[in-house]
Amino acid sequence: MKLGDLTELAARNLREAMLRNSLTTLGIAVGVASLVAMLSLGVGLQELASSRLTHSGLFDAVIVMSKSTMRGFGGPMQNEAADATPPRRIDDPARKELSELPNVVEVYPEVRFPTEIVFEGKSFSTTAAGIPVSARDDGAYDGMNGKFFSAPDAPEAILQIEFAKQLSDNTGSLIGKELSLRYGERQALPPDNTAKPETKSGSKGAGASTDASADDDEGTGFSVVTREKKLKIVGVVETEPAAGFGGFGRGRLLIPLAIAQALKIAQPTDMREMLRGQNGKVSYDSLTVRVKNPAAVQSVEDAIKKMGFGTFSILDATKNLRLVFIVFDSLLGIFGSLALTVASLGIINTLVMAILERRREIGILKALGAADRDVRRLFFAEAGAMGLFGGIVGVFLGWAIGRALNFATNVYLKKQGLPPIDLSSVPLWLVGSAIGFSFFVSLIAGMYPASRAAKLDPVEALRYE
Amino acid sequence: MPDATGSHAIRTEHVMRVYQMGDSQVPAVNGVTITVDAGEFVALLGSSGSGKSTLLNLLAGLDRPTSGAIYAHEKNLAEMSSGELAHHRSHTIGMVFQAFNLLPRMTLEENVELPLRLAEVERAERPARVREAVERVRLTARLSHRPTELSGGEQQRASLARALVNRPTILLADEPTGNLDSHTGDAIMDLLTEINRTLGMTIVMVTHDRARAERYAGRIITMGDGKLISDGVRV
Numbered sequence: 001m002k003l004g005d006l007t008e009l010a011a012r013n014l015r016e017a018m019l020r021n022s023l024t025t026l027g028i029a030v031g032v033a034s035l036v037a038m039l040s041l042g043v044g045l046q047e048l049a050s051s052r053l054t055h056s057g058l059f060d061a062v063i064v065m066s067k068s069t070m071r072g073f074g075g076p077m078q079n080e081a082a083d084a085t086p087p088r089r090i091d092d093p094a095r096k097e098l099s100e101l102p103n104v105v106e107v108y109p110e111v112r113f114p115t116e117i118v119f120e121g122k123s124f125s126t127t128a129a130g131i132p133v134s135a136r137d138d139g140a141y142d143g144m145n146g147k148f149f150s151a152p153d154a155p156e157a158i159l160q161i162e163f164a165k166q167l168s169d170n171t172g173s174l175i176g177k178e179l180s181l182r183y184g185e186r187q188a189l190p191p192d193n194t195a196k197p198e199t200k201s202g203s204k205g206a207g208a209s210t211d212a213s214a215d216d217d218e219g220t221g222f223s224v225v226t227r228e229k230k231l232k233i234v235g236v237v238e239t240e241p242a243a244g245f246g247g248f249g250r251g252r253l254l255i256p257l258a259i260a261q262a263l264k265i266a267q268p269t270d271m272r273e274m275l276r277g278q279n280g281k282v283s284y285d286s287l288t289v290r291v292k293n294p295a296a297v298q299s300v301e302d303a304i305k306k307m308g309f310g311t312f313s314i315l316d317a318t319k320n321l322r323l324v325f326i327v328f329d330s331l332l333g334i335f336g337s338l339a340l341t342v343a344s345l346g347i348i349n350t351l352v353m354a355i356l357e358r359r360r361e362i363g364i365l366k367a368l369g370a371a372d373r374d375v376r377r378l379f380f381a382e383a384g385a386m387g388l389f390g391g392i393v394g395v396f397l398g399w400a401i402g403r404a405l406n407f408a409t410n411v412y413l414k415k416q417g418l419p420p421i422d423l424s425s426v427p428l429w430l431v432g433s434a435i436g437f438s439f440f441v442s443l444i445a446g447m448y449p450a451s452r453a454a455k456l457d458p459v460e461a462l463r464y465e
Numbered sequence: 466m467p468d469a470t471g472s473h474a475i476r477t478e479h480v481m482r483v484y485q486m487g488d489s490q491v492p493a494v495n496g497v498t499i500t501v502d503a504g505e506f507v508a509l510l511g512s513s514g515s516g517k518s519t520l521l522n523l524l525a526g527l528d529r530p531t532s533g534a535i536y537a538h539e540k541n542l543a544e545m546s547s548g549e550l551a552h553h554r555s556h557t558i559g560m561v562f563q564a565f566n567l568l569p570r571m572t573l574e575e576n577v578e579l580p581l582r583l584a585e586v587e588r589a590e591r592p593a594r595v596r597e598a599v600e601r602v603r604l605t606a607r608l609s610h611r612p613t614e615l616s617g618g619e620q621q622r623a624s625l626a627r628a629l630v631n632r633p634t635i636l637l638a639d640e641p642t643g644n645l646d647s648h649t650g651d652a653i654m655d656l657l658t659e660i661n662r663t664l665g666m667t668i669v670m671v672t673h674d675r676a677r678a679e680r681y682a683g684r685i686i687t688m689g690d691g692k693l694i695s696d697g698v699r700v
Contacts, residue, residue: 005582364566369555369583371548458527
């Protein structure tokens with residue numbers, strides 16, 4: 001029998017027992033819906049995590065440190081013995097060189113320093129950090145109270161909520177208010193180490209000088225002078241923004257990176273450079289190199305290593321995360337498939353019942369010239385059609401369940417003052433796979449009834465009343 | 466008379482069909498040897514349980530003999546695969562049943578078209594073939610009716626049209642008048658005779674009605690207890 005005729009006859013048979021076949025198809029649809037809802041949850045969570053982590057700067061960043069600094073993190077690095085490249089300084093020339101590498105979007109230094117904050121006459125100790133303007137896209141700032149810095153060099157500050165709570169119980173009221181940032185400014189001593197450091201009114205010097213060789217134009221030492229900078233509080237952020245994972249511990253008061261650099265704040269590296277006879281030359285603990293996308297991290301990291309720097313990225317963690325989600329999705333898929341398995345038993349039951357009811361009809365078909373293969377294909381087509389329709393309806397139901405989950409979650413999140421999220425996601429591949437899987441499972445379920453129908457003895461079948 | 470190729474339309478050689486009934490074996494057809502020439506109208510006569518319907522099923526390729534050979538146009542059905550038997554039923558044989566066996570959810574037209582679907586006849590060719598068969602049994606006005614909307618005689622004529630639509634060479638009829646009143650039964654028999662004469666179609670008809678067999682069939686084969694009792698041409 002030709003496919004067109006087979007389809008017409010199967011459709012006619014399905015229409016004849018409309019109620020029973022519809023209920024069976026609905027059973028399949030519920031099974032597929034459960035599968036799709038489960039997997040869409042897995043996919044949604046994975047996309048959410050990936051998006052958040054990518055925004056966090058964890059996955060598109062390479063932290064560049066001096067090799068000598070990295071030794072301090074746990075002994076010699078892998079293959080270090082064979083690596084004869086001398087350690088490079090992490091300074092502005094290195095920053096410029098790194099920014100010229102392919103696939104590099106930006107390179108910015110880690111500027112973090114202890115500070116004293118004066119707010120409404122009270123003093124608070126904390127750590128401040130400079131963050132680049134590109135951090136605006138970080139997920140951490142989504143739905144923050146207030147707004148991000150208005151300009152790259154705006155004298156503004158964003159507070160981390162725990163620190164903000166120290167300043168006021170009503171953290172929202174802090175926005176728009178002013179605070180004073182007290183910090184230590186680095187001032188190079190002139191070659192004549194007897195000269196006094198420059199002082200400004202309202203500040204007092206705390207000299208730190210050395211008698212080491214005085215062949216540097218910038219002098220042989222530096223002094224640290226306390227300064228104050230007025231900053232306007234523009235936002236309070238819920239989570240502690242990573243701004244690249246190089247900022248171990250990060251800051252609880254965030255200021256624009258350009259401001260942090262312009263303030264010439266004394267850094268621990270200043271002391272190190274001075275002892276190395278590099279006084280006055282700016283260097284950093286580390287540089288964060290942001291690459292175009294996570295896929296480019298490996299090549300950029302390799303290039304940086306060749307330049308003589310130590311690097312660190314979270315690439316391996318990404319792989320592990322992907323593995324975790326594969327296992328998670330598989331488990332959800334297995335639970336979702338259980339419902340579809342139960343539904344497939346419904347198909348077997350429906351078709352076996354159909355064989356009993358249509359026994360005589362099968363006999364007539366065979367008497368008129370239907371081959372066993374035709375009868376088998378007819379039952380297969382009926383099972384497949386139920387699977388296909390069940391799959392389509394099921395995908396729609398699963399999508400609707402996902403939407404309902406999203407809606408309910410976002411209502412809750414809104415009440416908590418948190419930004420909305422997409423908890424469930426139904427990508428096209430899931431739509432196609434779910435319908436295909438439903439069709440396939442239905443055909444498997446139809447195998448036994450179809451085979452039984454095909455094997456019916458036509459003489460016996462014709463006698464059946 | 467053998468057909469144009471010089472062969473018989475049907476030939477059986479010592480055909481046996483034995484059914485297993487618990488521990489005992491029951492021979493429904495027991496060593497029957499017959500030949501039916503092309504264009505013959507043969508009545509298989511016998512009482513209930515004589516094995517005539519079993520023999521008809523064997524000739525149709527619906528059942529397989531336990532032993533012996535059955536030839537349709539010199540092709541041995543006993544050696545055919547399941548698919549080849551289906552092809553035989555579809556292309557060589559037309560069947561008419563006592564209970565009509567029309568599919569109730571299909572219209573007369575769809576019922577008649579069904580063998581064409583199974584024989585994979587081109588869709589464009591089908592309407593003409595259906596019309597030709599329906600016109601032959603004079604049921605054109607009832608094309609869109611379902612079997613339940615037709616009388617017994619009309620249903621059997623529809624069944625006959627369905628049997629003719631694939632233009633078979635052999636028509637097998639199992640008690641075609643068994644469910645009909647005398648007048649309607651005669652009309653069906655007239656139709657069978659007309660088909661036999663105008664189309665030259667070989668007809669083997671199972672019946673237990675001796676009078677009707679003698680009136681319409683050209684030859685009567687009598688069976689009893691699965692065996693051939695007599696085989697005679699009606700004068």
